[in-house]
Amino acid sequence: MKVSAQEEYGLRCLLQLARLGAGEALTLGQIAEREGISQANAGKVLWLLNKAGLVSSTRGTKGGYQLARPAAEIRLSEIIKVLDEGEVDGHCKTYPGVLDSCVHTGDCGIRSVIVNVHEAVERALSAITLAQLTGSERNVDTVLHQIQSPRRSTSAAAEGAQ
Amino acid sequence: MKVSAQEEYGLRCLLQLARLGAGEALTLGQIAEREGISQANAGKVLWLLNKAGLVSSTRGTKGGYQLARPAAEIRLSEIIKVLDEGEVDGHCKTYPGVLDSCVHTGDCGIRSVIVNVHEAVERALSAITLAQLTGSERNVDTVLHQIQSPRRSTSAAAEGAQ
DNA sequence: GACATACCTGACTTTTTTGTCAAGATTGCT
DNA sequence: AGCAATCTTGACAAAAAAGTCAGGTATGTC
Numbered sequence: 001m002k003v004s005a006q007e008e009y010g011l012r013c014l015l016q017l018a019r020l021g022a023g024e025a026l027t028l029g030q031i032a033e034r035e036g037i038s039q040a041n042a043g044k045v046l047w048l049l050n051k052a053g054l055v056s057s058t059r060g061t062k063g064g065y066q067l068a069r070p071a072a073e074i075r076l077s078e079i080i081k082v083l084d085e086g087e088v089d090g091h092c093k094t095y096p097g098v099l100d101s102c103v104h105t106g107d108c109g110i111r112s113v114i115v116n117v118h119e120a121v122e123r124a125l126s127a128i129t130l131a132q133l134t135g136s137e138r139n140v141d142t143v144l145h146q147i148q149s150p151r152r153s154t155s156a157a158a159e160g161a162q
Numbered sequence: 163m164k165v166s167a168q169e170e171y172g173l174r175c176l177l178q179l180a181r182l183g184a185g186e187a188l189t190l191g192q193i194a195e196r197e198g199i200s201q202a203n204a205g206k207v208l209w210l211l212n213k214a215g216l217v218s219s220t221r222g223t224k225g226g227y228q229l230a231r232p233a234a235e236i237r238l239s240e241i242i243k244v245l246d247e248g249e250v251d252g253h254c255k256t257y258p259g260v261l262d263s264c265v266h267t268g269d270c271g272i273r274s275v276i277v278n279v280h281e282a283v284e285r286a287l288s289a290i291t292l293a294q295l296t297g298s299e300r301n302v303d304t305v306l307h308q309i310q311s312p313r314r315s316t317s318a319a320a321e322g323a324q
Numbered sequence: 325g326a327c328a329t330a331c332c333t334g335a336c337t338t339t340t341t342t343g344t345c346a347a348g349a350t351t352g353c354t
Numbered sequence: 355a356g357c358a359a360t361c362t363t364g365a366c367a368a369a370a371a372a373g374t375c376a377g378g379t380a381t382g383t384c
């Protein structure tokens with residue numbers, strides 16, 4: 001349950017693009033240099049984002065990448081989902097240790113637990129947009145604390161904080 | 163951003179133990195057989211849970227594992243945290259592509275984003291206890307929908323659902 | 325129309341995670 | 355005390371993910 005390398009890189013590339021003015025674009029080399037990662041790696045991530053319709057690319061001499069939509073309309077949950085599916089090509093990875101075929105089907109008890117954990121995570125991430133991340137990072141704190149359950153005390157959550 | 167194999171196995175083992183009556187215990191072999199995983203693998207996971215104080219073990223002929231605390235006092239966030247740290251031995255994995263030393267320190271902009279995403283996830287998971295998972299799995303749905311932000315419409319979240 | 329720039333894509337190498345094995349240590353029973 | 359059952363622990367092998375490389379395709383400029 002952690003942010004994978006590819007997810008983090010994708011997020012960083014998108015943040016770079018979100019800070020641009022209208023009509024501006026960044027080339028693959030520029031993005032890679034600013035984030036300190038290889039151009040090949042950035043290219044792979046941006047290709048995924050392009051395929052998913054989050055960014056648009058222009059080829060040729062004056063080419064580059066830019067956001068396909070306003071940053072305020074791109075949710076964190078969407079980004080994570082796209083970059084996750086790039087890893088596990090299929091849609092339903094079958095873990096070993098399951099007597100039948102797939103953990104996510106059937107009535108094996110763990111199914112709904114796993115699925116719902118993923119849903120809980122996605123719900124939390126869908127409350128945040130790219131635009132909220134570009135400005136001051138302090139804003140994120142504010143947004144995140146709003147989605148906290150109203151009937152749970154903060155002390156319990158802080159106790160188990162990592 | 164997904165549940166790793168080790169996390170899922172740990173969760174399954176804990177659920178087995180949570181269903182026991184007071185004073186009862188399960189041996190490593192019993193747990194492994196019920197979950198369809200190897201005894202060696204179950205042993206590794208249970209050792210982590212034991213070291214973290216979530217389960218207690220008894221050696222000898224009539225030995226076995228049992229929960230160290232009531233299931234109602236064990237939060238999902240705690241479980242995930244323990245099993246995560248078993249993977250990445252240290253506490254702060256340094257991703258490549260960062261000009262300085264670690265993503266989680268310094269003012270590199272992405273730091274607070276990553277940290278806050280993790281906090282959001284943990285906050286969602288801390289609202290669920292083991293006890294809530296043992297009975298009917300339908301309850302999980304109910305609990306999870308409570309922690310949803312009151313000012314976000316469900317349609318947007320469903321649109322990006324995986 | 326030729327050249328330079330920049331994105332696209334599949335194969336390959338390295339690293340990390342996952343799972344297994346085997347030997348050691350502890351406890352209860354006879 | 356001795357034996358059998360059980361947990362403990364470090365080292366190793368297999369699988370998956372992450373990252374790199376090189377060749378291909380498209381676009382704009384001179």
